[in-house]
Structures are given as C-alpha cells and as structure tokens.
Amino acid sequence: MKARFWPVLAFAVFGCDRAAVPNDVEVVASDYAFAVADTLPAGPARIHYRHAGAVLHEMILGRLREGVRPAEFADSLAHGRKVRALLDGGTAVLFGAPGQSSFPVSIGVTLVRSRHYALWCQFTDGPDKARHMTMGMFKMLDVR
Numbered sequence: 001m002k003a004r005f006w007p008v009l010a011f012a013v014f015g016c017d018r019a020a021v022p023n024d025v026e027v028v029a030s031d032y033a034f035a036v037a038d039t040l041p042a043g044p045a046r047i048h049y050r051h052a053g054a055v056l057h058e059m060i061l062g063r064l065r066e067g068v069r070p071a072e073f074a075d076s077l078a079h080g081r082k083v084r085a086l087l088d089g090g091t092a093v094l095f096g097a098p099g100q101s102s103f104p105v106s107i108g109v110t111l112v113r114s115r116h117y118a119l120w121c122q123f124t125d126g127p128d129k130a131r132h133m134t135m136g137m138f139k140m141l142d143v144r
C-alpha cells in the first residue's frame with residue numbers, strides 16, 4: 001500500500017525544486033563595460049560576476065524605485081548626485097580584480113517583474129580620473 005504513494009511524492013518534490021531553481025545570469029566586467037543581457041526574466045536569479053579587465057572593478061546592483069525613470073537615474077549618477085533616494089532598498093556590491101576571470105563571485109536575488117535594475121562601477125583609475133561608470137560601466141536591466 002505505501003509503495004503506491006512514492007511516484008506522487010517524487011513528482012511533488014521535483015515539481016517544487018523546478019519552480020525554485022534560480023535563473024543564472026552572467027555579468028562580465030571589462031575595461032570599461034558590463035556585458036549582460038538587457039532584459040532578464042522575473043523571479044529568483046543567481047548573478048555571477050566575472051572580471052575580465054586589466055584594472056580593478058566593482059559591480060553595484062540596485063533596483064530603481066517604482067516611478068523612477070532609467071534616464072533620470074543615469075543622469076543623477078553621471079552628475080555625481082546622491083542616488084540613494086532613487087533606489088528601492090539597499091544595493092549589492094561585488095568586486096573583481098585583474099586575474100580573477102576564472103573565479104566569478106555570485107549573489108542570489110529575486111528580480112521583480114516590470115522593474116528596472118542598474119549596474120555600475122564607481123571606481124577610478126586614480127586621482128582626477130573619471131569614474132568608470134562615466135566611461136561605459138553603467139548598464140540598465142529591464143525585468144519582464
């Protein structure tokens with residue numbers, strides 16, 4: 001009698017696991033850009049950050065507050081204004097140093113449908129040098 005329930009139990013367990021499997025997203029940082037898809041699916045995601053540049057970079061990930069336009073956020077960031085009020089909650093920061101291209105670091109996030117996420121790097125290559133985000137290390141992601 002007990003054996004009859006095993007197939008049902010196995011299906012239920014695998015069904016739950018499949019629904020919870022996060023989408024893998026790779027972000028590659030180079031000098032000076034982030035290579036990543038423009039649009040990502042909503043739901044749980046593992047974001048893998050890989051450094052492929054010759055200088056030190058960071059990847060800051062933040063979700064824009066509802067109603068904040070991507071252009072408004074990009075303009076504020078480019079002009080050095082504080083952007084905390086434009087973000088929904090905190091940010092995640094991952095770092096990558098030259099020579100770490102085979103050693104990605106990852107974070108788990110839940111991407112919310114119809115929201116915009118920004119990636120940027122605030123580092124510079126020295127005093128009086130431009131911040132990397134103004135050199136191309138800024139990327140807006142749409143979640144659908």
Ligand SMILES: [Cu+2]
Nearest residue numbers: 057121123132
């Ligand atoms: Cu950088």
